[in-house]
Amino acid sequence: MEWEPEVPRxxxxxxxxxxxxxxxxxxxxERxxxxxAIVEETGISPVTARRVLKELREAGLAYMEPGIGTFVSRLPDRPAG
Incomplete structure (x- = not known):
């Protein structure tokens, strides 16, 4: 993955x-x-990968099933156009 230096990973x-x-x-x-797996694919740290999953949950895009994993809850909201 190629990183944009001005945007947090x-x-x-x-x-x-x-x-x-x-x-x-x-x-x-979908799980x-x-x-x-995110660490292995992207090379980011485990702490950063956990933050990504946390942010997805906080945005309402995902939910966690303890002991099972994180799942997609809905599609992202997109403006009508």
Whole structure:
């Protein structure tokens, strides 16, 4: 993954996963990659990967099932146009 130096890495990975949700790669109900899988794919730290998942949950895009994983709850809101 090529990084934009002026944008925090967690935001870039968040945007990547949000795009995958939006495009249907991860449809509602689908399990998202674990923090470890995100680390392996992107090279970010485990703390940063956990933040990405936390931010997705806080945005309402994902929910956590303790002991199971994080799942897509809905598609991102997009302005009508």
């Amino acid at each position: 967690w935001r870039q990975v968040y945007a990547l996963i949000e795009e995958r949700i939006d495009s249907g790669v991860y449809p509602p109900g 998202l990659p674990s923090a470890l």
